[in-house]
Amino acid sequence: MSKTDTSQKDSSQLRQKTMIADHFTRLSKAPDTGEKCVYTYVPGNLTELLRAFDVLPVLPEINALQSGMRGKSRDFIAMAEKQGHSEDVCAYVKSDIGMQATGNVGPTGERLPPPDLLLLSYTGCFTFLKWFELLRERYKCPTVLLQVPYQGEGVITPAMRKYVVDQIRDKVIPELERVTGRKYDEDKLKENLRRSAKAEDDLVAVLESAKNVPSPIDSWFGGVYYIGPIFTAFRGTQDAVDYYRELRAEVEERVRLGQGPTTPDGDLGEEKFRIVVEGPPPWTHFRELWKMFADEGAVVVASTYTKVGGTYDLGFRHDPDHPLESLADYCMGCYTNLNMPTRVDMISNYVKNYKADGFLINSVKSCKSFSAGQLMIMREVENRTGRPGGFIESDLVDPRYFSSANVKNRLESYFQMIQQKRAAKEIA
Numbered sequence: 001m002s003k004t005d006t007s008q009k010d011s012s013q014l015r016q017k018t019m020i021a022d023h024f025t026r027l028s029k030a031p032d033t034g035e036k037c038v039y040t041y042v043p044g045n046l047t048e049l050l051r052a053f054d055v056l057p058v059l060p061e062i063n064a065l066q067s068g069m070r071g072k073s074r075d076f077i078a079m080a081e082k083q084g085h086s087e088d089v090c091a092y093v094k095s096d097i098g099m100q101a102t103g104n105v106g107p108t109g110e111r112l113p114p115p116d117l118l119l120l121s122y123t124g125c126f127t128f129l130k131w132f133e134l135l136r137e138r139y140k141c142p143t144v145l146l147q148v149p150y151q152g153e154g155v156i157t158p159a160m161r162k163y164v165v166d167q168i169r170d171k172v173i174p175e176l177e178r179v180t181g182r183k184y185d186e187d188k189l190k191e192n193l194r195r196s197a198k199a200e201d202d203l204v205a206v207l208e209s210a211k212n213v214p215s216p217i218d219s220w221f222g223g224v225y226y227i228g229p230i231f232t233a234f235r236g237t238q239d240a241v242d243y244y245r246e247l248r249a250e251v252e253e254r255v256r257l258g259q260g261p262t263t264p265d266g267d268l269g270e271e272k273f274r275i276v277v278e279g280p281p282p283w284t285h286f287r288e289l290w291k292m293f294a295d296e297g298a299v300v301v302a303s304t305y306t307k308v309g310g311t312y313d314l315g316f317r318h319d320p321d322h323p324l325e326s327l328a329d330y331c332m333g334c335y336t337n338l339n340m341p342t343r344v345d346m347i348s349n350y351v352k353n354y355k356a357d358g359f360l361i362n363s364v365k366s367c368k369s370f371s372a373g374q375l376m377i378m379r380e381v382e383n384r385t386g387r388p389g390g391f392i393e394s395d396l397v398d399p400r401y402f403s404s405a406n407v408k409n410r411l412e413s414y415f416q417m418i419q420q421k422r423a424a425k426e427i428a
């Protein structure tokens with residue numbers, strides 16, 4: 001890696017780190033500064049609207065996954081199960097409940113403020129509802145439920161859009177006005193949406209850079225860092241615009257130099273397998289799994305997980321000229337709100353357009369929004385693309401469901417199968 005490239009890479013990573021640190025510091029000081037905090041989830045989040053009210057978002061799933069990556073979720077989950085939460089409950093919920101029971105200290109070691117409002121955009125996960133019921137019980141704070149229709153027929157109709165827009169206008173905005181004591185300022189929202197669209201353009205360029213051979217990025221292990229700001233508290237901010245502009249420039253430089261992705265152990269070396277991945281990563285064993293891929297020379301060139309907070313690569317952009325309509329379309333377009341045929345189309349197109357050798361499903365025990373129907377998806381995508389599917393099982397943040405030997409074995413067999421198919425000229 002050239003000296004220039006290292007410094008560029010460091011600059012986007014450092015920027016993201018600073019953004020996150022500043023955000024959590026602001027959150028920790030909120031009880032003193034009086035800044036209002038809204039807890040909300042990643043899929044279908046209304047960050048631009050929250051920011052228009054100068055409200056700070058808190059994303060419970062992000063705190064849970066951070067607890068998983070930092071080795072804390074095991075104890076948090078044990079604590080929640082001791083309180084009576086079943087082993088079958090989504091581990092994100094139990095990790096969060098455990099974290100709250102031990103003082104609500106967030107990933108940076110600073111205490112998170114209690115919510116002034118719980119805002120739930122209901123995008124395909126019933127657990128979200130139950131999770132916020134638990135938090136409401138704990139914090140006795142107001143709650144708003146935005147009902148987002150599932151894309152059962154694979155399209156967003158004008159009636160669906162109107163249904164969501166009406167709720168944003170008549171329920172969400174008045175509640176935000178009440179909680180913050182501020183009037184809704186549509187010009188401010190439009191400005192935020194304009195910045196979102198800019199950042200979204202750059203994110204798409206980054207994700208689509210993986211069509212190059214070799215791919216300059218890993219779109220799952222690396223991808224989760226790239227989606228961080230836009231899926232969470234920063235969409236609509238100038239920080240996000242700057243981060244994605246910088247990241248895009250770094251990635252384009254890697255393409256120019258013909259470089260592959262970096263891994264925790266340095267540059268990948270030869271790209272031997274190009275894989276599409278469906279499902280979220282196992283956060284408790286994230287680095288270990290990444291290393292298993294890297295040791296095989298396997299690069300993830302596209303993933304569905306990087307679409308849970310928006311399917312920008314399918315063309316959606318937040319639109320300042322239609323602010324509430326575009327928020328509505330965004331909520332309805334998140335990956336887990338899409339029906340099975342649409343998901344099959346997406347994955348099949350990824351396999352084709354990103355010249356993948358195959359696709360792998362990581363089926364996580366916790367998340368039915370993801371794992372329901374995955375075997376059907378696998379069969380369909382195999383039929384359509386002629387590329388082999390692989391299947392591993394794990395969990396999001398419950399380390400009891402990750403068996404290193406088992407996963408390694410399955411991956412090795414899977415990559416051998418691809419090699420055999422290549423040797424037999426069944427795939428190119």
Ligand code: SF4
Nearest residue numbers: 090125127367368369
């Ligand atoms: S079930 Fe899935 S979508 Fe729902 S809260 Fe858990 S991880 Fe998130």
